[in-house]
Amino acid sequence: xxxxxxxxxxxxxxxxxxxxxxxxxxxxxxxxxxxxxxxxxxxxxxxxxxxxxxxxxxxxxxxxxxxxxxxxxxxxxxxxxxxxxxxxxxxxxxxxxxxxxxxxxxxxxxxxxxxxxxxxxxxxxxxxx
Numbered sequence: 001x002x003x004x005x006x007x008x009x010x011x012x013x014x015x016x017x018x019x020x021x022x023x024x025x026x027x028x029x030x031x032x033x034x035x036x037x038x039x040x041x042x043x044x045x046x047x048x049x050x051x052x053x054x055x056x057x058x059x060x061x062x063x064x065x066x067x068x069x070x071x072x073x074x075x076x077x078x079x080x081x082x083x084x085x086x087x088x089x090x091x092x093x094x095x096x097x098x099x100x101x102x103x104x105x106x107x108x109x110x111x112x113x114x115x116x117x118x119x120x121x122x123x124x125x126x127x128x129x
Contacts, residue, residue, distance in 0.1 A: 002043055006035030015041040016049060 009032050015024045017039055033041050
């Protein structure tokens with residue numbers, strides 16, 4: 001088994017916690033790994049960890065520009081969507097306002113305004129005598 005959790009009884013060897021970089025050397029038989037059950041330790045010789053170091057560095061060098069491209073594209077899409085939604089929110093008008101009450105008859109007022117406009121238009125159409 002290569003993977004152990006904190007509190008497990010282990011045999012002789014070197015155990016690494018990759019999250020914190022902590023190394024535990026077990027020199028006696030029957031050592032319990034420090035920490036709670038959420039800590040994960042890998043049993044690996046020190047030479048193997050030294051060989052994996054350059055590999056992790058190469059992986060970092062390769063993935064770092066990709067993370068930058070992903071972040072830039074995320075921010076560009078977010079800015080585009082914000083602009084689009086802002087433009088749409090200005091173009092659309094939502095009339096219902098629950099805090100306002102039009103008990104005086106808003107429809108009647110609108111109808112009266114329309115009637116006044118139609119009367120004015122009719123008067124304009126009439127020829128002066």
